[in-house]
Amino acid sequence: MMAGGHNPRLTGKERVRQRFLHKLQYxxxxxRSAIRLCRLRPLPAQLPRQPGHRSGxxxxxxxxxxxxxx
Amino acid sequence: xxxxxxxxxxxVILKKVIxxxxxxxxxxHLSEQGPLILPVQDGPVVLFKPWQEGAAVNLDVVNSAVSxxxxxxxxxxxxxxxxxxxxxxxxxxxxxxxxxxxxGLHPCDLKAIEMLDRVFMEQDPPDTLYRNRRERTTVVxxxxxxxxxxxxxxxxxxxPTAAPGADLLGHLTDSSxxxxxxxxKGKALLEQAGELFEDGSGERVEKQEIKTADFGLxxxxxxxxxxxxxxxxxxxxxxxxxxxxxxCTYVCPTCYCFxxxxxxxxxxxxxxxxxxxxxxxxxxx
Numbered sequence: 238m239m240a241g242g243h244n245p246r247l248t249g250k251e252r253v254r255q256r257f258l259h260k261l262q263y264x265x266x267x268x269r270s271a272i273r274l275c276r277l278r279p280l281p282a283q284l285p286r287q288p289g290h291r292s293g294x295x296x297x298x299x300x301x302x303x304x305x306x307x
Numbered sequence: 308x309x310x311x312x313x314x315x316x317x318x319v320i321l322k323k324v325i326x327x328x329x330x331x332x333x334x335x336h337l338s339e340q341g342p343l344i345l346p347v348q349d350g351p352v353v354l355f356k357p358w359q360e361g362a363a364v365n366l367d368v369v370n371s372a373v374s375x376x377x378x379x380x381x382x383x384x385x386x387x388x389x390x391x392x393x394x395x396x397x398x399x400x401x402x403x404x405x406x407x408x409x410x411g412l413h414p415c416d417l418k419a420i421e422m423l424d425r426v427f428m429e430q431d432p433p434d435t436l437y438r439n440r441r442e443r444t445t446v447v448x449x450x451x452x453x454x455x456x457x458x459x460x461x462x463x464x465x466x467p468t469a470a471p472g473a474d475l476l477g478h479l480t481d482s483s484x485x486x487x488x489x490x491x492k493g494k495a496l497l498e499q500a501g502e503l504f505e506d507g508s509g510e511r512v513e514k515q516e517i518k519t520a521d522f523g524l525x526x527x528x529x530x531x532x533x534x535x536x537x538x539x540x541x542x543x544x545x546x547x548x549x550x551x552x553x554x555c556t557y558v559c560p561t562c563y564c565f566x567x568x569x570x571x572x573x574x575x576x577x578x579x580x581x582x583x584x585x586x587x588x589x590x591x592x
Contacts, residue, residue, distance in 0.1 A: 253546035
């Protein structure tokens with residue numbers, strides 16, 4: 238879970254995969270202007286998403302369960 | 308902005324030499340103007356820490372235990388104080404102005420900082436907190452003549468004897484340290500500490516081709532290859548050793564996620580940012 242309370246990737250498998258791919262696929266593959274901080278500046282919707290990308294998120298905010306569909 | 312930071316001096320490269328036994332005097336002199344951050348032996352590990360009298364500076368170590376990225380992206384920093392009352396809100400930015408010297412970074416550290424520069428300074432608008440630190444920090448790099456057996460910077464196209472992005476490049480021997488000014492900021496540092504140095508204009512550094520370990524990494528085509536492995540079964544095994552503690556992102560020189568929070572109450576408080584991690588867990592897998 239990110240410190241702000243949202244949890245974009247629920248399982249360890251997703252988190253580890255994201256970390257590898259961010260370093261070795263997403264970051265090198267993006268143009269410099271497309272690099273975004275994950276929380277503060279979400280990726281624009283028009284950028285192609287990876288297959289299996291989780292839309293929305295589930296997690297807890299202030300102790301309450303939250304589920305959001307995008 | 309990157310170009311300006313990395314622009315080399317147009318004058319002849321200024322070189323100065325200092326004997327190793329005079330280095331403590333140099334540390335003391337440099338720290339008078341502001342924080343001097345350099346590799347310090349801290350128990351069994353070496354960490355980049357602010358210099359203090361008697362600090363066990365270790366310039367011979369190749370890799371610090373933790374990346375020096377926190378010189379430019381601190382683990383936590385308060386950047387705003389707020390106070391409210393009488394239907395008014397008072398905001399006061401925390402301004403840091405003093406010059407910083409980062410001493411003893413290696414070429415791999417600088418490559419990582421170059422990656423962070425892309426994230427924080429090649430944005431519109433740029434991250435002013437990060438940019439402010441970059442601009443007021445003089446970076447003194449040390450060339451690696453004897454990489455660690457587990458170093459692999461060659462595989463990533465890094466020359467361990469060069470330091471693009473640094474203001475000064477140092478070459479350490481058993482008895483002395485030769486410093487070459489790469490930028491005007493580096494030249495200014497050598498000149499303001501002039502009495503401690505000897506002229507090094509006659510010194511020549513022979514270009515060496517340093518080979519780091521070969522672990523069989525093949526980076527060519529890797530991004531495209533990984534794109535096809537999103538559902539590869541390897542992920543089902545690889546994650547099992549992960550404790551979701553986030554430490555890998557804290558020691559990683561190129562991880563940069565952060566969080567912004569307020570601390571205080573409605574009448575008074577501060578806004579700070581701190582490192583965050585994509586590896587934290589909410590539920591067990």
